[in-house]
Amino acid sequence: MSASPFLSLVLTGRNDDYGGGFVSRFFRVLRFNLELLAERQLATEVVLVEWCPTPGRALLAERLRDGLPAHLLDSVVTYVVDGRYQDAMSLNPKLAYLEFVAKNVGVRRATGQYLLTTNTDLILSDAMGRALASGALRPGCVYRANRIDLKLGIDDSTLHHALLDNPANHVPRPPIVPPLYAGAAGDFILLDRETFHKLRGFNELYRMVRIGVDHNFLVKALSSGVPISDIGPPIYHVAHLASYQTSKHLEDPDTAERRWGRAWHNHDVIYDNHEDWGLRDAPVRQLSAGIWKLDFEWRAVPPLVDLHRIVLSGMATSPE
């Protein structure tokens, strides 16, 4: 694989059957996306961060070896993060997954010119492939995309563009609008690597939630003078029972907090991560081809509290 691919897909997940049928859904989506990007001759790497693997289960990275053709597997590098980082870093014992700290691990280590932080159930549209290959991307700009939710229950066992592009299979969502183009931002944040690093990734100071950290990144970017733009084509989201949109009104409060955390002031208050964001100082060793392990060391763990790095965005907001 090239030392510096054009695009890095930064994903996080683990083998815990999240939402039911997680592994097969993930592999199906990943294969579809990689083949689409290969058709467009875009040099791509996948940076999969396997955050705190479930004890007693095979690594997702290991299962990936069986689930992906060899020519696609070559483009995947997995960072398996020691499970102790979750408890060492979390400020909310109920929260089970520090998704955006995990993504920062990937952002920190991705080598692509452009980094697309996305999720394991997000499918690139054909038009998106064309847009990525068009040469129109510019550094220093956050690109966002409208997400189209596919109806729960449609036969997505074989993904193809006719299925995805058919409006009859879509669930309407409000479009993203300036200036932030927010709305399911965690599903598609595309930015050149250098600017992503200048912004120091997602918020690592407010380690209490999963919801809103993506929106918070957009506020941080805009208040740092980085413009945000709608790339144009949509992405597709495979609905499943654990999707936030599907289950946010159904779960009991405790389960909801365990999955996503509580609402917070993510529209107004931003962050200034430490320079060692993304577990920079975690020792890394290779487990096997394409699979790396971040071992636990306290020196890699940021302090529990660093209040002076929690700052105002300086952007005008309206009372909620």
Place this chain on the structure above:
Amino acid sequence: MASGLLGLFGLARASHLRAAVVRANSFKERAADAKHRLEAAQRDTTHWKEQVAEARARVAAATRDVERWKGKDSGHLNELATLREKLERVKQAEQAIALTRAHLLAMETKLDVLEGAITVLDRRTRDRLEDGAGAPDIEASHTTQTS
């Protein structure tokens, strides 16, 4: 000669007398005419005096009105200046409120973090005490997954 003789007796020629009568009548008419003109001029004078008086009264009234409106405008200008000052103060107050609100949100966020840290430390302490003062157990046990 004849005129001279008639003059000696206090008499005049009839022609002279008729001419004098004509002249006298002419003078009378001119006098009457002058009298009429004088009366007309007096009437005009009286009329113009009235007009002047009326105009003066109007000017005086207008002057009073001007003074009154000047007073009113001055009041309005003062009122406008006061309103502008109040508006400026409202804007400053709004800015102060927005800034205060932002600081409040930042403080709440920091308190969230502090509360989270205290909760985590409390949990670690309890775990350690329950484990007989051993090292805090931070082994993860997770069941959910990102999407």
